[in-house]
Amino acid sequence: MLDGKNIIGYDRTQRGSVTFRTINPVLNKENDTLFYEASEEEVEQAVSLAQKAARFYSETTHGDRAAFLKAIADEIMALGEDLIEIYCKESGLPEGRAKGERSRTVNQLKLCAELLDEGSFVEASIDTAMPDREPNPRVDLRKMMVPLGPVAVFGASNFPLAYSSAGGDTASALAAGCPVIVKGHPMHAGTGSMVSSAIISAAKKSGMPEGVFSHLNSKGHAVGEALVKHSQIKAVGFTGSHGGGRALFNMAAEREEPIPVFAEMGSVNPVVFLPEILKKEKEKWAKTLAGSVTLGSGQFCTNPGIMMGIKGSELEQFAEILTDEILNISPSSMLHPDIAGKYEEGKKMMHSQKGTAVVAEWKEKTEPNVGRQAILKVSASEFMENPKLHQEVFGPFSLLVECLNIEDLERSVALLEGQLTASIIGTSDELRGYDFLIGLLRDRVGRLIFNGVPTGVEVCASMHHGGPYPATTDSRFTAVGHDAIKRWLRPVCYQNCPDELLPVALQNANPLQLLRRVDGALTQSKI
Template identity: 55%
Template structure:
């Protein structure tokens, strides 16, 4: 049941006087529950509880942590239709999307449970002592990883399950041995509270220490800033806009003890399409990309917001076909009136720049919080000359850039900020000429796709979901897949240590 209260460890709390309601974007009305925003007293209590829980939780065995993560997955499933209804009511997304995202969230939890059920993931290193080595003896050295401490996770607006309360950041931090404090996204506070209740039940059933998880509500930066600045917090996970992610990063870096912020932020995900691919299968590519641009109303961090090709006699026909197919797809609802307003503002900003032409845009009156998808185009020269055209338009929009030749195409890629993904659509005959493009993309993105679409992020060990700034705040780490756990641990070496004092995973070698 949704209460509108905060979870301070396993205790429901509502000390505050400030509240908010979520919005049903399809009906454009407020939902009924009032969510009481956390006070500084509650933030303090949650942080202190997390710090005390860490002393115990960091030493919990991998098998016990696996049982905890699996129990979370089971408790989420127990919520059944109540949770699905909250998701659709607060997001405007369809039930099928809710079920799919819930399935992904369950899979993530179980993947981390499998990972930590043994110690292999720690990558322990052993160097035996050589006491008679000349000119100096060598000590026994053993290296492992240890969890950082309490982690604050900010829920994402566009993934109420998979990148929020029990999403990848929370699952990986708990797997690492770090207590988690979730700051719920205000757009889906009810959904978030229900998932939080599942985590609390799982913690109690598996004997985890009180404070291993807390859940706080709060709009704007007040609650988030207080959490990031708290001395007991040792790391932050964030998925959202560049402005918010950078603000959190700046706060964390200015602390007396700076802490890492693993922020996954903006990306326009360039797609390079060769002229030969357009000539051979332009219509099929246009159909595929019209679907990719508009899926989920374009509200994905991997939405293909930039398409680059080399201009020839078929380029304009392809762009027009892509535009026609895109706007022929029925308009969809965005997550929130504020996200719709942001889309409209940014789309207007890009299309108002010199040389940018709107090729097609849905016209006419739309339902509440539904938006008009659009395709625009611009020359390579204009794109290179104007960084304002490079900005992300979060929604069903893509800009097609027409380069004059391959050299300019490579220059366009090199001029981009860091991106999550880059895609190459090409024919077999193109492969020998793609080396410069691949090299340029490798320097700017975290994942390169060949003859596919960037939307859709597989949860598996080989996935890297991150990239050079501003795609993420630290390009060395992924926020998807089991390697996400390495954000929340640090290496530590033990030199000439008595066996009895070593961590369990270092004793048997």
């Protein structure tokens, strides 16, 4: 049962004076539960508990941490239909999406547990002593990754489960051995609170220290700012707007002890059509793109916000079919009145830019907060001259850029900012003839997609969900998959340390049976 309180360690508190309610965007009215924003005192208590828990938790075995993550997954599933109901009430998203996202969240936790069982993430490396080496002896050197310390995670507006309280940031940080404090998103505070209760239940059953996890309610910016500025917070995970992510990044950099902020800040995910493919498969790709643009009312960081192709009859016919396809899809509710309002503002901004024209736009009347899809078009020359046309419009929107020739297309791609993804659509033969264009796209993205759309992010070892700035604050890291854990770790080298004092991963006997780099060779053997 929801009580609107903050979850600090094993306590539930409500010391703040600021309150708020979530909104049901489909009904366009507030939900019942009153939530209490965390006070300065509650923020301090959560961080203090996390700092105290950090030393014990960082030294728990991989097996114990894996069991903890699996227990969280079980506790989330045990919430049953109550979780699905509050998710739908707070997001306006359908039941199928809620259950799918719950499965993704649970699978992320299990994936991190599998990574702990396998153990390679510690990157154990050993160079044994060479006392007789001439002219200089070599000391014994052993290196591995260790947890950073307490992490602040910001819940995302568009994924109440998969990028929020128990989402990828939390799962990977807990796997790394870092206590987590979640700054809940005010749009789905009830969903976050329920999931956080499940995490606490799992922590108690798994014997984890109090403070390994806390969940703080927040209506405005004060709680987030207090967390980022706190000297005991060692890293930040964020998924949201460019403005929000950049503000946190700057704040963290200005601390007396700067800390990393791993922020995913949006993307327009360009889709590039080569000439021959539209001669053969324009109907297929028009239908596919219409579905991708409108999926989830366009509220994905991988929504295809820009399409590019060579101007001519084939592109014109593609646009005509795309118009029919996208207008055959009924618009759906957006996550919140504020998001719906910003989407309409974004569309108006694009409409007002020189040279833009409507390809397709839903004109019929809808219920409040529904995202009415739109496709505009513009020439490549106007696109290259106007940076505003490169901006993300968060919702079911895309801009078709008409290029005069392949050189025009390449120049347009070269001006794109960093993106999470880019897609290139072409026949097998013509893909082999566009190496330069493929290279331009690769240099601007974290995931390059061939003959596919960007929506849909597989949670697995080979996925990279990140990209050059401004898509993220650090293109070397991913928010999805095995390597997400690397954000919350740092290397430590032990020099001439007695074997019995070494971490288990670096001991001579290799009791964890890790694949380690020993004197330059990968091996599981003892030393």
